[in-house]
Ligand SMILES: Cc1cc2nc3c(=O)[nH]c(=O)nc-3n(C[C@H](O)[C@H](O)[C@H](O)COP(=O)(O)OP(=O)(O)OC[C@H]3O[C@@H](n4cnc5c(N)ncnc54)[C@H](O)[C@@H]3O)c2cc1C
């Protein structure tokens with residue numbers, strides 16, 4: 516089936532099998548390998564991307580469902596070499612160790628800060644419930660969100 | 670994790686959807702239950718009809734003392750929609766407890782009830798709310814109560830070719846106190862047990878009480894003996910305990926690696942007591 520979508524501002528048009536998952540479309544067809552596959556079973560959040568303004572697990576969506584959609588992946592956050600404030604905050608606050616979960620963490624964090632510009636610790640933790648990190652123990656990730664929110668308020 | 674091949678259509682009218690369903694297609698809503706099942710090949714539909722473009726299935730409307738929620742309304746929309754927060758806070762509170770942010774962004778109320786997972790959250794609230802479900806097929810439309818709708822694990826009264834069109838919940842009377850309490854299975858987010866409660870008081874007595882339970886057995890239900898025990902009392906701590914002790918009465922509780930049948934029943938009573946206590950404190 517022929518699909519057309521916009522990824523990070525660029526238009527993509529491809530003929531895909533209906534059963535192709537969005538994550539595989541992004542990684543293998545669009546060659547955007549920033550979004551990761553951790554579990555492929557909807558549980559880890561490493562594949563989180565933004566589809567029409569909503570954070571979704573792209574391993575639990577078919578590419579054909581994204582026909583016509585506007586998609587943002589981790590590659591779309593920095594502009595002209597300037598990191599997105601969340602990327603900057605994850606860096607400064609040591610919100611990652613191996614980095615495998617980070618693209619998904621940042622995409623989910625972006626949605627949390629859009630909905631709660633001044634989030635409480637509970638709102639952050641509740642919002643990140645769908646993202647698993649095996650390294651950091653989460654505290655530094657929570658700190659990164661707080662720092663990004665504080666930065667945005669300055 | 671590669672599903673079997675299938676045909677896919679995403680029409681934008683309910684009429685075209687119903688025609689495709691009549692021809693044997695399976696509905697795809699948020700995909701949060703169906704896609705995982707297809708990846709595991711527990712489900713292998715040959716034809717999917719995606720409901721996401723059907724505007725006639727996506728709305729929340731207040732009419733008289735009822736609120737009509739289109740089947741394609743997402744958990745996130747239920748969690749945040751102002752009319753629901755104000756007039757049916759039990760449903761909004763329940764939606765906020767489902768899965769995680771990403772799942773709530775895509776999962777829908779129609780998909781959740783149709784899937785009828787015995788551990789799903791909405792069914793507890795829908796039982797306590799005495800919700801109605803409007804079902805539509807190519808030939809007819811009918812309305813059933815939540816109590817009739819949920820038949821068994823993953824089994825509802827939906828017939829082939831029929832979909833859930835909307836869910837109807839009451840706009841709460843002023844002074845109603847409600848609460849959803851959930852024991853989370855941390856790996857999946859689903860409810861080991863979930864208890865939804867609504868209470869009203871009048872002249873110092875509990876004048877109205879509804880208790881809905883999910884996760885305990887193969888399908889959700891209303892704990893009517895607990896309700897009868899609490900009604901008419903002052904809602905003191907002992908009254909709450911007496912009522913909560915009865916929520917699992919006569920129920921064939923499920924047992925799995927997360928909780929044995931006895932432990933589930935114990936959890937149901939403990940959390941029913943908490944939910945009732947909070948609901949009473951919220952009633953005025
Ligand atoms: C990681 C994860 C955690 C979750 N945690 C929870 C949780 O804590 N609590 C909880 O309750 N749920 C949980 N869920 C399930 C989630 O709520 C699903 O959204 C819901 O069960 C199905 O809704 P859907 O819109 O995604 O439906 P789909 O997956 O698209 O469809 C589910 C089934 O319903 C059918 N269907 C869909 N729409 C209709 C309709 N309108 N009429 C008739 N049939 C229809 C489909 O054919 C399919 O058989 C979780 C899911 C995931 C992936």
Ligand code: FES
Pocket residue numbers: 551552553554555556557558559560561562563572573574575
């Ligand atoms: S890869 Fe999608 S949730 Fe883990």
Ligand code: FES
Pocket residue numbers: 610611612613614615616617647648649650651
């Ligand atoms: S930084 Fe390694 S998994 Fe999160």
